[in-house]
Amino acid sequence: MKEQIRKIILEVVGNLWKESGLKKADIEINEAPEKFGDYSTNVAMKLAGIVKKSPMEIAKMIKIRLDKSSARQEDILRLDKPSARRVKDSLAQSQIEKTEVVKPGFINFYFSQEVYKKTLLDIKKAGDKYGFSKLGQGKKVMVEFGQPNTHKAITVGHLKSAVSGLSVVKLFEALGYEVIKANYFGDVGMQVAKSTWGFMQKEKPADFEEWDNDRKMKFVNERYVMGSLAFGDDERIEKEIRQINKDIYNKTDNKNYQQYQKIRDWSIEHQNAVFEKLGISYDRQYPESEVYQEAIKIVKRHQDKIFEKSRGAIIYNGEKDGLNTWVFLTKEGNPTYSAKDLALAVKKFSEYDLDLAIVTTSVEQTDYFKAIIKVLEKIDKSFKGKYKHVPFGWLLMNNKKTSSRMGETIKCVDIISEAMQLAEQKIDIDKEYSLEQKQEIIEKVAMAGLKFLILSHEFHKDINYDPEEFIKLNGFSGPFILYSYVRINSIVKKVGEVDLGNLKDSSFEKSEEKQLASALAMYQDVVLRAGQEIAPHIVCNYLYDLAQKFNSFYEHCSIQKADNEVQKKSRLMLAMATGQVLKNGLELLGIETLEVM
């Protein structure tokens, strides 16, 4: 839609635009505020500084050209003179009903009824694929997200990563990319050793083997905290833990390694269950242990060209590239996380023929990944621009970051059950749902609340959450959108599905109808922007606005009590199309719809 309007503008100002050194992409088409039509452009204001005329004057001249290009007005701008027919055709093609010039120099575009009808028909035809584009067709992208550690609890941080990552995946799919979902999880290292040590210090409860994995992992995490605290206090214990660490690396066939393996198995089962609950199934799982050997090799291979020796370690000296210096191999010859991340990156490209690899992590790793990417490009120029780090902010509790070492972290499973409790309280007791229905409502509403909260903030910003008023179930929230969807579903059930054919008799005259239909027409542009900017919060804002417009429509334009049969059917089509778009948009956020609530 935007692209078509851009073309029309170009018909008129093309030459002048080029002379001014501006590019086609500089022609901005934006969604206009409600009372200023549907789309608007500021080209006149952009030209003002260059041609030294007032923006209003320029805008008026452009408008004359748009309205009837043969106008006999003195043209001090030397605008292009496309034939009247070409402009008329362009306008007709993009179904712009009228244009308007408004201070300080905006040119506004109003959709015609044709846009509304075409949009409804497009939505009906494309269904779940409405909003998809072909931008990434034939291209492959891998998104790495989640990244928990075994032998430790999954925390809110991982929850944020998982939810954000899933949304990135969905956005790229909507852009037409083939997406590979990857997880990189820590299953080696001191923290794993600490946890294993802690576990072996205390008799486990008699019925331990009968516990489910959630409960087992809670116990394991307690033992991890204990081991972690003991590590700093006692040299003898430190020695024991380091020994366990060695046994794990060497896969020594002893009690330590066997215990480690057992906990690792529970952890992975637990992880998969938690991720499944969040709607995530990975295509490729990379345990840290898998890249360990490769990490050493890759550093040694490039030892003198990219890396250098310093204080006994092998480092990448980032200072000369304006970055920090990072250790890749310790003086004992062990690979650090940087070496492992590097090996992982190379492995990803060699396993899949990727056009792009995205890694999402928390913001603290921003500088670190700059270095990793730099080194990667030094290894092979073809990696340039293909490895992308997307940082996201913390989920803070009362403005403070929590420490996993001290056992302060909020567990992912706890936060989910907290959300479910809230959702349960909200269920209308007058409505008699079956037990299964009730359970479905609780789960989906809770997930919608959680996911929307996480995704509605800009990625790189921290989310400060107050446990008291944390998950919102009304207002700017996921459940609000679900609720709107449920209302639509309920109407359709009552009135019955309808097909108006080509909709040729229908007309949307009330402002609530027009605004709703306009918003539907803009959905594709929104998805495109959200995908290109990797910004799901754009989708959140759009969906909330759309749901609000629907609720307003619902309040002011009755379907059952429409004036006549055509209006009734037109409105029902509008409602059904809205339902489809809400569903598609929620899908981009990884939120499932439901039929009643």
Next chain:
RNA sequence: CCCCUCGUAGUUUAAUGGAUAGAACAUCGGCCUUCUAAGCCGAAUACGAAGGUUCGAUUCCUUCCGAGGGGACCA
């Protein structure tokens, strides 16, 4: 000391250099005999400070103030 984020109503936040800075929660006031009131309609309240660039700055640049993060063998 160096580098990176971020400062918007009481709170949580939005706005590719543009129109009256948009919402939500909380507060106050209306609307359920009428398609699900988790809703609708309305009121009130905000760009950390000072300069600069621009027709136009919350947005870009500089300085200051404030918060957080990163900077050698932990991830």
